Amino acid sequence: MNWIAIGSLSDIPRRGARCVATPQGKVAVFRTQDDQVYAIDDHCPHKGGPLSQGIVHGAAVTCPLHNWVISLETGKALGADEGAVRTIPVKVEGERLFLALEALASCAA
Amino acid sequence: MTERLVIIGNGMAPGRMLEHLLEQAPGRYSVTIFNAEPRVNYDRIMLSPVLSGEKAYEEIIIHGDGWYIANNITLYKGHKIVAIDRAAKTVTSDHGVAEPYDKLVIATGSVPFIIPVPGHNLPGVLTYRDLDDVQAMMLAAQSRAKAVVIGGGLLGLEAAAGLNAQGMDVTVLHVMPTLMERQLDPAAGYLLQRAVEQRGIKVITKANTQAITGNGKVEQVELADGTVIPATLVVMAVGIRPNAALAKEAGIAVNRGIVVDAGMRSNDPDIYALGECAEVNGMVYGLVAPLYEMARVAASQLAGDETAAFVHSDTPTKLKVTGIELFSLGDFADGDDRQEIVLRDASAGVYKRLVLKDDRIIGTVLYGETADGAWFNDLKKKQTDISQMRDTLIFGQSYQGGAPLDPMAAVAALPDDAEICGCNGVCKGKITGAITAKGLTSLDDVRAHTKASASCGSCTGLVEKLMVLTLGDTYNPAAVQPMCGCTTLGHDEVRRLIKAKRLKTIPAVMQELEWKTSCGCAKCRPALNYYLVCDWPDDYADDYQSRFINERVHANIQKDGTYSVVPRMWGGVTNAAELRAIADVVDKFEIPMVKVTGGQRIDMLGIRKEDLPAVWADLGQAGFVSGHAYAKGLRTVKTCVGSDWCRFGTQDSTGLGIRIEKFMWGSWTPAKVKMAVSGCPRNCAEATCKDVGVICVDSGYEIHFAGAAGLDIKGTEVLGLVKTEDEALEHIVALTQMYREQGRYLERIYKWAKRIGIPEIKRQIMDDGEKRKAYYDRFVFSQKFAQVDPWSERVSGKDKHEFRPMASVGFAQAAE
Numbered sequence: 001m002n003w004i005a006i007g008s009l010s011d012i013p014r015r016g017a018r019c020v021a022t023p024q025g026k027v028a029v030f031r032t033q034d035d036q037v038y039a040i041d042d043h044c045p046h047k048g049g050p051l052s053q054g055i056v057h058g059a060a061v062t063c064p065l066h067n068w069v070i071s072l073e074t075g076k077a078l079g080a081d082e083g084a085v086r087t088i089p090v091k092v093e094g095e096r097l098f099l100a101l102e103a104l105a106s107c108a109a
Numbered sequence: 110m111t112e113r114l115v116i117i118g119n120g121m122a123p124g125r126m127l128e129h130l131l132e133q134a135p136g137r138y139s140v141t142i143f144n145a146e147p148r149v150n151y152d153r154i155m156l157s158p159v160l161s162g163e164k165a166y167e168e169i170i171i172h173g174d175g176w177y178i179a180n181n182i183t184l185y186k187g188h189k190i191v192a193i194d195r196a197a198k199t200v201t202s203d204h205g206v207a208e209p210y211d212k213l214v215i216a217t218g219s220v221p222f223i224i225p226v227p228g229h230n231l232p233g234v235l236t237y238r239d240l241d242d243v244q245a246m247m248l249a250a251q252s253r254a255k256a257v258v259i260g261g262g263l264l265g266l267e268a269a270a271g272l273n274a275q276g277m278d279v280t281v282l283h284v285m286p287t288l289m290e291r292q293l294d295p296a297a298g299y300l301l302q303r304a305v306e307q308r309g310i311k312v313i314t315k316a317n318t319q320a321i322t323g324n325g326k327v328e329q330v331e332l333a334d335g336t337v338i339p340a341t342l343v344v345m346a347v348g349i350r351p352n353a354a355l356a357k358e359a360g361i362a363v364n365r366g367i368v369v370d371a372g373m374r375s376n377d378p379d380i381y382a383l384g385e386c387a388e389v390n391g392m393v394y395g396l397v398a399p400l401y402e403m404a405r406v407a408a409s410q411l412a413g414d415e416t417a418a419f420v421h422s423d424t425p426t427k428l429k430v431t432g433i434e435l436f437s438l439g440d441f442a443d444g445d446d447r448q449e450i451v452l453r454d455a456s457a458g459v460y461k462r463l464v465l466k467d468d469r470i471i472g473t474v475l476y477g478e479t480a481d482g483a484w485f486n487d488l489k490k491k492q493t494d495i496s497q498m499r500d501t502l503i504f505g506q507s508y509q510g511g512a513p514l515d516p517m518a519a520v521a522a523l524p525d526d527a528e529i530c531g532c533n534g535v536c537k538g539k540i541t542g543a544i545t546a547k548g549l550t551s552l553d554d555v556r557a558h559t560k561a562s563a564s565c566g567s568c569t570g571l572v573e574k575l576m577v578l579t580l581g582d583t584y585n586p587a588a589v590q591p592m593c594g595c596t597t598l599g600h601d602e603v604r605r606l607i608k609a610k611r612l613k614t615i616p617a618v619m620q621e622l623e624w625k626t627s628c629g630c631a632k633c634r635p636a637l638n639y640y641l642v643c644d645w646p647d648d649y650a651d652d653y654q655s656r657f658i659n660e661r662v663h664a665n666i667q668k669d670g671t672y673s674v675v676p677r678m679w680g681g682v683t684n685a686a687e688l689r690a691i692a693d694v695v696d697k698f699e700i701p702m703v704k705v706t707g708g709q710r711i712d713m714l715g716i717r718k719e720d721l722p723a724v725w726a727d728l729g730q731a732g733f734v735s736g737h738a739y740a741k742g743l744r745t746v747k748t749c750v751g752s753d754w755c756r757f758g759t760q761d762s763t764g765l766g767i768r769i770e771k772f773m774w775g776s777w778t779p780a781k782v783k784m785a786v787s788g789c790p791r792n793c794a795e796a797t798c799k800d801v802g803v804i805c806v807d808s809g810y811e812i813h814f815a816g817a818a819g820l821d822i823k824g825t826e827v828l829g830l831v832k833t834e835d836e837a838l839e840h841i842v843a844l845t846q847m848y849r850e851q852g853r854y855l856e857r858i859y860k861w862a863k864r865i866g867i868p869e870i871k872r873q874i875m876d877d878g879e880k881r882k883a884y885y886d887r888f889v890f891s892q893k894f895a896q897v898d899p900w901s902e903r904v905s906g907k908d909k910h911e912f913r914p915m916a917s918v919g920f921a922q923a924a925e
Contacts, residue, residue: 006916015628015654018915029915033628050670053658055631062631064658064666069631099918 003091003098017052027088028052030072032059038072039090039099045083111139115200115208117190118216119144121153122384122400124171129408131180140182141208146239147187149173154397154565157429160243160271162609193359195377212379212411215356215367219349219385227320233327234343237268249342250275257330257340259318261288263428265346270430273310274609280338282316292426292437297460297476304433351386351393366393371418373407383407389419397532397564398424425486425531427567436482439489441472452503461503468496481505483571487527520574529571532564540572544579593632595624600853604640613645615652636854642777643849646891659739662911663899664721672721673714675738676728680748680766681709690731698724708745708783710736722912725900734898742777746770751788760805762788765834769841775896779852797825800858801841810837814844815862823859826867829875843884844874
């Protein structure tokens with residue numbers, strides 16, 4: 001797998017997210033309270049809300065538009081809502097963060 | 110003809126007796142009560158939570174005024190009975206009221222024991238007995254100065270914890286070598302001392318108080334060994350003795366207390382005594398369970414059942430200090446014929462000791478982990494032979510008979526006659542029976558019908574488990590709606606505990622209040638963040654990750670992920686330079702939509718997030734600051750042109766609106782706050798549907814509040830009329846601060862006002878000048894930290910990470 005560097009862990013606040021711009025749209029990279037890192041498309045399965053702007057709690061984010069709760073681990077909507085968003089593999093090497101390039105490219109195909 | 114029943118004293122015992130009596134013999138007596146305290150019957154056991162700030166007086170009332178009226182009972186508040194004339198069968202109060210009786214009940218309770226050391230009567234020396242004492246202590250605690258509590262028993266430690274929670278520097282003096290030596294063995298006493306000390310309370314044992322000294326008021330306490338402890342408040346909590354003086358003067362037999370037979374009758378057949386003043390079989394009592402038993406017996410006797418008799422039983426002791434779990438029961442002295450089982454887990458702070466005699470439990474001390482108290486109590490009461498389960502007995506009920514039970518199964522396994530509520534002597538069968546027979550569905554219902562968990566409340570968890578077992582999923586434990594799924598506590602409880610336990614960070618709140626999730630959710634985090642910002646304006650560091658996106662980036666998110674920006678236009682007034690600057694920004698950033706809002710502002714919509722800091726920089730050049738159109742805070746003050754221009758205007762409504770807005774901008778509130786000032790009753794600024802509105806009239810300013818024009822439509826309520834602009838500002842600010850301190854997160858003013866009651870708000874803001882000033886001062890203090898323009902902060906680089914992507918990747922590959 002090819003990995004592409006996107007920055008370091010400290011670029012993202014705990015219980016927060018930053019965006020990575022790609023030709024296919026934004027990817028939201030999350031850092032949880034206990035420093036787990038996850039990447040998912042920045043696009044809520046409900047009405048396309050920017051998930052990177054939501055409140056991060058545990059390994060989940062609440063969409064800022066209509067409060068859907070999305071699991072960062074599976075990309076699936078939690079609770080009564082149904083829907084899923086694509087997850088992108090992330091690698092953490094020390095402080096440095098990488099996204100799986102194939103996953104990004106595959107979307108273009 | 111109805112008989113005349115007169116009761117002297119209005120504490121918990123006579124209150125309970127009346128409840129039984131009204132049930133058993135309704136209408137038999139016409140009842141008159143004389144209460145030396147100027148109030149109704151309240152739950153004295155809960156004075157400690159009132160002192161620590163965890164409960165309010167209103168929450169511990171047992172019988173409100175309405176109860177006395179509904180039951181046709183005459184209550185003389187603040188009337189102390191000074192004489193009983195047994196020959197004439199009358200009592201006389203200190204206000205001169207003389208009341209004849211057929212039956213008399215004496216329930217004068219107890220008086221605190223005062224150590225007769227020099228200085229014991231100096232101002233600043235208090236006892237801990239009733240609400241007056243608590244109020245005096247809370248007043249003294251406002252100084253945040255030093256307090257000494259004499260007495261390391263139940264009452265003394267609760268007083269010390271309460272004063273500590275109120276911010277005082279507290280030292281406990283105890284004459285014995287370990288704390289609570291009557292209820293705890295030395296090992297548990299030591300653990301307790303350590304826990305008390307960890308809260309910052311100093312403990313001195315073997316302390317012999319020699320004198321309290323000071324010039325006209327308390328200044329220090331001197332011990333026999335020469336130690337001198339500075340103090341501005343001394344609380345004596347060394348014990349109580351029955352208050353039997355009145356009975357003695359009337360010639361009724363008195364030993365330690367008023368001597369009564371097992372039917373609660375004194376040596377005068379028409380006079381009964383019960384509660385702490387009564388002595389039955391040579392014993393006097395201070396815990397609520399036996400006192401309630403006396404109440405039950407006395408009521409039955411008065412209702413005509415002469416067989417009712419009081420039987421002694423041991424009562425478990427529990428300490429009501431939040432965070433300290435302690436249970437003690439029975440006899441735990443060492444002895445040759447006794448054996449003991451002890452479990453210690455030092456790091457977990459757990460200590461359990463069972464004292465056995467002939468394979469039966471006779472005493473129990475539990476510290477740190479008390480869930481099995483009810484079970485041990487049951488084994489002791491029934492004198493169960495425990496030899497079969499002796500190996501695992503100390504581990505508790507869950508470990509008997511194979512696999513550990515979950516807590517629910519443990520409750521299910523309790524026999525029907527197991528005691529659940531020690532204070533009121535209510536067993537499991539009575540609770541489950543009442544739930545089924547009477548169709549009870551809420552905790553309050555169960556409390557009302559069975560009295561279980563209605564006194565000290567420490568068995569609430571057990572009662573709730575019984576409700577779940579009996580009702581299954583139909584039981585919703587939330588008599589109080591919890592904040593969210595992360596906690597069982599409601600907003601009000603959380604707010605009170607934040608104050609009482611001085612919690613100053615979100616992790617501290619979640620830890621101390623036992624949050625069920627690791628870091629909350631999108632519902633509770635913004636609420637907690639607001640409560641902490643509001644309660645500790647100088648200490649708390651705002652947690653931006655717990656704010657909704659709009660408040661985090663100081664703009665309003667739109668459905669397409671772009672933002673809208675509303676600059677502040679004070680009072681809705683603008684000018685050519687401002688409008689020109691807005692026009693330039695709109696052109697430069699190709700802002701697709703510009704709109705005038707309902708609050709007299711200009712809204713620019715469709716701005717990309719990355720552009721926000723640059724937009725703000727340009728607006729800032731023209732003198733604009735954030736309009737907080739995104740905030741749970743002060744949004745806008747809408748005005749009309751007022752006396753400057755309008756031929757009907759009575760006052761300078763524009764000027765007042767601008768003044769209010771400049772004074773209050775930046776403040777965070779539970780939900781958004783929109784205001785308006787109209788210059789005359791024609792009300793062109795539409796002030797009568799706002800959160801707070803002002804209608805100017807010739808004679809001054811009519812202040813309105815609690816309007817709504819959104820999901821609900823509601824005209825405002827009138828707070829009152831004031832004469833000057835200064836007064837108008839002070840009242841509005843005080844009202845807003847009261848709402849800030851009491852409102853639940855996302856609760857608008859009109860909903861808060863409905864919950865608190867309009868008359869109460871008027872009383873505090875209009876009638877109570879001191880309270881109003883205190884609210885006003887707290888708002889002003891908090892504004893010192895709140896009035897920072899968030900836009901200019903971000904133009905200067907704060908939170909840069911919010912506004913740009915972390916990286917751009919894949920563009921080259923995609924182009925290939």
